[in-house]
Amino acid sequence: MTTTIDEFDSTLALGATGILRDFNQAGVIIAADVHVASRLTTLLAEGNQSVALACALTARAVRAGSICLDLTGVRDEVGEDGAELAWPSPDEWLTAIKASPLLAAPQPLHLEDTRLYFDRYWREEDQVEQDLRRRAGRPSPAIANEAALLAGLDRLFPGTAYNEQRGAAETATRQWTTVLTGGPGTGKTTTVAGLLALLAEQAELAGDRRPWIALTAPTGKAAGRLEEAVRREMKERLSAEDRDRLGEFHARTLHMLLGGRPDSSTRFRHDRDNRLPHDIVVVDETSMVSLTMMARLLEALRPETRLILVGDPDQLASIEAGAVLADLVEGLVAGGHIEAAELRTSHRFGGEIGKLALAVRDDQPDVVLDVLRDGGDRVHFIEDDDPRETLRSTLLPDALAIREASQAGDADTALAALDRHRLLCAHREGPWGVSHWNRTVERWITEETEDPLWDTWYVGRPVLVTANDYALGIYNGDVGVTIRRPDGSLRVCIDSSRGRLDFAPSRLGNIETLHAMTIHKAQGSQADEVTVLLPGEESRLLTRELFYTAITRAQERVRVVGTETAVRLALSRRALRATGLRQRLTTGNLPSHSCQK
Numbered sequence: 001m002t003t004t005i006d007e008f009d010s011t012l013a014l015g016a017t018g019i020l021r022d023f024n025q026a027g028v029i030i031a032a033d034v035h036v037a038s039r040l041t042t043l044l045a046e047g048n049q050s051v052a053l054a055c056a057l058t059a060r061a062v063r064a065g066s067i068c069l070d071l072t073g074v075r076d077e078v079g080e081d082g083a084e085l086a087w088p089s090p091d092e093w094l095t096a097i098k099a100s101p102l103l104a105a106p107q108p109l110h111l112e113d114t115r116l117y118f119d120r121y122w123r124e125e126d127q128v129e130q131d132l133r134r135r136a137g138r139p140s141p142a143i144a145n146e147a148a149l150l151a152g153l154d155r156l157f158p159g160t161a162y163n164e165q166r167g168a169a170e171t172a173t174r175q176w177t178t179v180l181t182g183g184p185g186t187g188k189t190t191t192v193a194g195l196l197a198l199l200a201e202q203a204e205l206a207g208d209r210r211p212w213i214a215l216t217a218p219t220g221k222a223a224g225r226l227e228e229a230v231r232r233e234m235k236e237r238l239s240a241e242d243r244d245r246l247g248e249f250h251a252r253t254l255h256m257l258l259g260g261r262p263d264s265s266t267r268f269r270h271d272r273d274n275r276l277p278h279d280i281v282v283v284d285e286t287s288m289v290s291l292t293m294m295a296r297l298l299e300a301l302r303p304e305t306r307l308i309l310v311g312d313p314d315q316l317a318s319i320e321a322g323a324v325l326a327d328l329v330e331g332l333v334a335g336g337h338i339e340a341a342e343l344r345t346s347h348r349f350g351g352e353i354g355k356l357a358l359a360v361r362d363d364q365p366d367v368v369l370d371v372l373r374d375g376g377d378r379v380h381f382i383e384d385d386d387p388r389e390t391l392r393s394t395l396l397p398d399a400l401a402i403r404e405a406s407q408a409g410d411a412d413t414a415l416a417a418l419d420r421h422r423l424l425c426a427h428r429e430g431p432w433g434v435s436h437w438n439r440t441v442e443r444w445i446t447e448e449t450e451d452p453l454w455d456t457w458y459v460g461r462p463v464l465v466t467a468n469d470y471a472l473g474i475y476n477g478d479v480g481v482t483i484r485r486p487d488g489s490l491r492v493c494i495d496s497s498r499g500r501l502d503f504a505p506s507r508l509g510n511i512e513t514l515h516a517m518t519i520h521k522a523q524g525s526q527a528d529e530v531t532v533l534l535p536g537e538e539s540r541l542l543t544r545e546l547f548y549t550a551i552t553r554a555q556e557r558v559r560v561v562g563t564e565t566a567v568r569l570a571l572s573r574r575a576l577r578a579t580g581l582r583q584r585l586t587t588g589n590l591p592s593h594s595c596q597k
């Protein structure tokens with residue numbers, strides 16, 4: 001059989017030979033993976049084809065968010081695409097890799113059991129493990145007054161309704177590192193606010209100064225939500241005395257906290273030689289933190305800084321490589337390094353959205369479909385082959401409300417309208433993708449207003465910032481709207497963690513239209529109402545974590561557009577990433593070498 005090669009297919013490496021060519025032509029690895037493998041094997045004079053294949057598959061794994069290649073699981077994971085290919089036998093493969101010059105100095109690859117790493121990720125994982133073990137190995141933090149702590153717990157978390165949160169807060173007061181986990185609305189922020197008040201009281205009783213607290217999250221949007229939620233909890237639940245002890249604080253993105261450097265996206269002003277001055281660091285939405293960011297944060301912490309990592313381990317992992325929160329839950333807790341602080345009871349939804357989220361998380365497809373089909377006011381299932389008309393009646397009023405407020409120059413109303421609803425897609429391109437739906441909503445606006453949107457920038461264009469811009473003070477995940485000023489010019493008003501900022505459109509580079517957004521990008525934000533477009537059944541992105549993340553973005557109402565098969569498929573597939581952190585933390589002793597200066 002002859003295979004026709006498309007010379008213009010950018011995923012094909014035309015110069016590839018042997019096993020790399022076969023895997024490339026089967027679509028398992030792309031040209032970039034082949035180039036990484038060819039370059040490394042040529043540089044270090046490695047002639048074994050199976051080692052070159054392992055390099056290329058490691059590059060593929062990292063592209064997909066894994067930290068390493070799981071040599072024993074990769075064949076199953078590749079599935080049908082690789083069924084006809086000549087895979088090396090596992091034993092021979094391992095033997096060839098162990099003997100490879102790529103594992104000798106300067107060691108571009110590292111092998112841990114059957115996990116193969118590129119040097120950078122191996123080092124980061126190793127550093128995270130060592131820093132966490134070191135923190136966990138320190139004597140527990142001193143409690144200045146045990147009786148006051150217990151009284152404080154009762155005061156801040158009264159009655160049986162707060163049992164779970166009281167337990168989690170007490171656990172956190174007794175350890176340097178806490179992983180506080182829970183699904184949406186389980187009271188994580190309430191717990192954090194009470195915990196901070198307890199720690200401030202203990203500092204006062206010990207005669208120390210007021211603790212220096214850093215509230216942080218991976219994106220500007222998530223940092224903004226954290227600050228707002230903590231302030232609300234403090235106002236509603238803390239006494240004036242507790243509030244005074246805590247003083248003023250602001251939430252910032254992790255990049256801002258660590259001190260972004262214009263010359264590097266992976267190195268920061270605060271590091272092991274210039275540590276953060278804070279006594280308590282609270283990280284929200286930790287599921288979105290990549291391994292690299294966790295490594296940078298841990299190295300920048302003083303040993304006596306309390307670290308409270310808050311998040312929902314059932315959500316999608318970070319866009320960049322790693323699955324740190326899930327690894328920490330299983331590694332740190334199961335490894336016996338720290339005690340769990342887990343919240344299970346949802347206090348927000350009470351009803352259908354919470355039930356739907358739990359059924360998705362726990363892989364109960366029949367319950368999920370029952371709730372979707374009979375979810376009352378809050379949950380809707382649109383099983384329509386062509387949902388355009390239904391979506392038009394839902395999406396267009398919000399788009400028009402944003403436009404109307406923007407035309408009047410009213411940024412507050414436009415931004416509030418923008419936050420009311422999110423259309424979430426799995427993909428960027430294709431019929432279920434963000435680009436298609438952005439264009440569709442723009443077309444509906446044109447049809448409705450008879451005012452063609454000729455330019456990229458138009459009044460009422462909602463936007464999403466897609467990269468950090470330290471000079472402008474806007475960050476990945478910030479959202480904004482394009483308003484008309486009285487002089488007729490356009491300004492883009494962006495809600496950033498530094499407050500409301502506005503810019504001429506020409507100053508903004510990394511921006512996307514926000515009539516629709518990807519579920520990955522929606523992590524860390526919520527809207528009153530969310531519409532989730534489930535992708536076609538063939539989509540590889542359709543997983544339980546994706547579905548769970550999408551529906552838990554909704555605070556009041558969720559609408560799922562898709563088929564029963566897509567729902568069932570989503571639940572049956574997992575977005576698993578190969579990492580070694582949890583194994584490292586659950587097994588073995590502290591490695592003899594150390595990154596700490």
Ligand SMILES: Nc1ncnc2c1ncn2[C@@H]1O[C@H](COP(=O)(O)OP(=O)(O)OP(=O)(O)O)[C@@H](O)[C@H]1O
Nearest residue numbers: 161162183184185186187188189190191229347348
């Ligand atoms: N024990 C409780 N009893 C009743 N209501 C509670 C309790 N704990 C928290 N709440 C309320 O439930 C809502 C959700 O709590 P909170 O914001 O702390 O949850 P969360 O886990 O941080 O939510 P998110 O999903 O936004 O991260 C808030 O309105 C809060 O005041």
